[in-house]
Amino acid sequence: MTVISDRAAIAGIGASRFGRHLPESQLALGAAAFRAALEDAGLDRSEVDGLAVNLGWPLGLDYDRIAEAFGLDVRYVNQTWTHGRFVTMALQQAALAVGAGLAEVVACVAVASFTRERDLLGGPGDFEGMREEGGTHAENPPYGLTAPAAGAALAYRRYMSLYGATTDALGEVAVTLRSHALRNPNAVMRKPMTRDDHRASREVVAPLRLFDCCIVSDGAVVVLVTSAERARDLRKPPVFISGMQGIRAGRDEFIFAPPGLGINQQRPGRVTPRPEDGDALRMAGIERGDVDGLYTYDAFTPLVLFVLERFGFCAPGEAHAWVRGGRIALGGALPVNTSGGLMSEAHVSGWNSIAEIVRQLRGEAGERQIAGARYLQWATVWGDSIVFRR
Amino acid sequence: MDVTAKPKPRVTPDNRPFWEGCREHVLKLPWCAECGRAFLPPAPVCPRCFGERIEWRAASGRGTVTTFVVVHQPWFPAFADDLPYNAAQVELEEGPRLTTSLVGIADEDIVVGLEVEAEFDDLDGETTLPRFRPRGPGGPRGSSGHAG
Structure with missing residues (x-):
């Protein structure tokens, strides 16, 4: 057993309301989520001594502004440059920090006002995509290639050609x-969608259509991480962080494609899952078949297919057929993003799905409860993962 | 930055020979003098052996489309008149892949695996972008036959 396994736990979750063009400031959204998380855990604000932030400037709130505005006095901070890819890292570092004694209670604070800052998501306002050699999702503005959607589209076009997959x-x-969001009263998207609706939605960056892209929304989620011992004494049953593996980087990695697909400089040749992609399961001491539900960063629909393959739930090239027939739906063999995810609940950078994992493992998910959920896995196409258990 | 203009490549000490080559209508790649292979994106060291002796050599300009997209969303005001337009990744004969765009072919006719060859688009006196055109079996300018 690895020393960190089951040493840290999520003790509280809280969310603001989710919506589009919300009038509240980011601080107001963050405060609502923070208050709800403290209430959920039965913790006092003064007991929070650490902050983890993956969405600071230019999109969200920075750690120092949060501490100042919410009257916190913290002794541990981890803030990454603003990206959805750093959700796992923020949560992992929080678990490591409480395990190492750097903090007692770390608040992971995610506030996103995407409707207000949507210029960041592509075009002239996407200054990150303007970096030399382009952006990290293969943005290349001199050719008019911009926005993270472009990277997902490049990857899915190649996938279609290699495996005969369709849109x-x-x-x-x-x-x-x-369909999951329809069972979630807090979801932003509450209108039923059919396959025809998807086919009829406008093209954004082909092969991706509008309904392949997550919603642009506003909202906040706060997740409170503390030691397993401390969590056992709090109001709600702990959700333990049982296994984890870090973000992958290198020439065989492209943020929105599994290794071997052949995007950017990835060497072709799919071998999935690679042994190291099973690290989180091994740390948790479970097999893939023990996973009762999968949660992932679903900014674009292809990412769901890619993560199923990367983590070995199906073989390379199989996911496009494997997902048919309700396999990833509630009641299916492997329910995915049961609150609706970024696609249909809200884009709180994936923290909305972390909160859903906690609700599921506590048995608080209402009409979308996965019966008997014991182990749930968070995993992303860029290779990081956390296994949670109740 | 002028948001109404098409963005220009950011020239750095590492990629300057690439963009200077384009202005001369030569596609140049960085090669590692230690392990003898080309690589992209340009960098001061070889990603394979970490060697520091980097030489710039002319590439064949030939390659294969490995993936492509067609942009419909009017993200850039400066590209509004071009919509829809393609962008692609091309695997060069020398191995590295380059992000670019395709000319001489209609977007609906582009396929992964299309064999292409570089040509050069002089945007102004300072910047030249490499783009790629289908090459047929008969010669470098081929038989693609598509307006585009």
Whole structure:
């Protein structure tokens, strides 16, 4: 057993309301989520002595502003440059910090006002995409290639060509996640979606259509991480962080494609899952078949297919067929993003799905409860993962 | 930055020979003098052996489309008149892949695996972008036959 396994736990979750063009400031959204998380855990504000932030400037709130505005006095901070890819890292570092005694209670604070800052998401306002050699999702503005959607589209076009996949497989993902949101009263998207609706949605960056792209929304989620011992004494049953593996980087990695697909400088040749992609399961002491539900960063529908393959739930090239017939729907073999995810609940950078994992493992998910959920896995196409257990 | 203009490549000490080559209508790649292979993106060291002796050599300009997209969203005001337009990744004969765009072919006719060859688009006196055109079996300018 690895020393960190089950040493840290999520003790509280809280969310603001989710919506589009919300009038509240980011601080107001963050404060609402923070208050709800403290209430959920039965913790006092003064007991929070650490902060983890993956969405600071230019999109969200920075750690120092949060501490100043919410009257915190923290002795541990981890803040990454603003990206959804750093959700796992923020949570992992929080678990490591409480395990190492750097903090007692770390608040992971995610506030996103995407409707207000949407210029960041592509075009002249996407200054990150303007970096030399382009952005990290293969943005290349001199050719008019911008926005993270471009990277997902490049990856899915190649996937289609290698495996005979169609855009209808993406429709299956979008419709399934919408069906989950219909069972979630807090979801932003509450209108039923059909496969025809998906086919009829406008093209954004082909092969991706509008309904292959997550919603642009506003909202906040706060997740409170503390030691397993401390969590056992708090109001709600702990959700333990049982296993984890870090973000992957290198020439064989492209943020929105599994290794071997052949995007950017990835060497071709799919071998999935690679042994190191099973590290989190091994740390948790479980097999893939023990996972009762999968949660992932579903900014674009292809990412769901890619993560299923990367983590070995199906073989390379199989996911586009594997997802059919309700396999990733509630009641299916492997429910995915049961609250609706970024696609249909809200884009709180994936923290909304972390909160859903906690609700599921506590048995608080209402009509979308996965019966008997014991182990849930958070995993992303860029290779990081956390296994949670109750 | 002028948001109404098409963005220009950011020239750095590492990639300057690439963009200077384009202005001369030569596609140049960085090669590692230690392990003898080309690589992209340009960098001061070889990603394979970490060697520091980097030489710039002319590439064949030939390659294969490995993936492509067609942009419909009007993200850039400066590209509004071009919509829809393609962008692609091309695997060069020398191995590295380059992000670029395709000319001489209609977007709906582009396929992964299309064999292409570099040509050069002089945007102004300072900047030249490499783009790629289908090459047919008969010669470098081929038989693609598509307006585009």
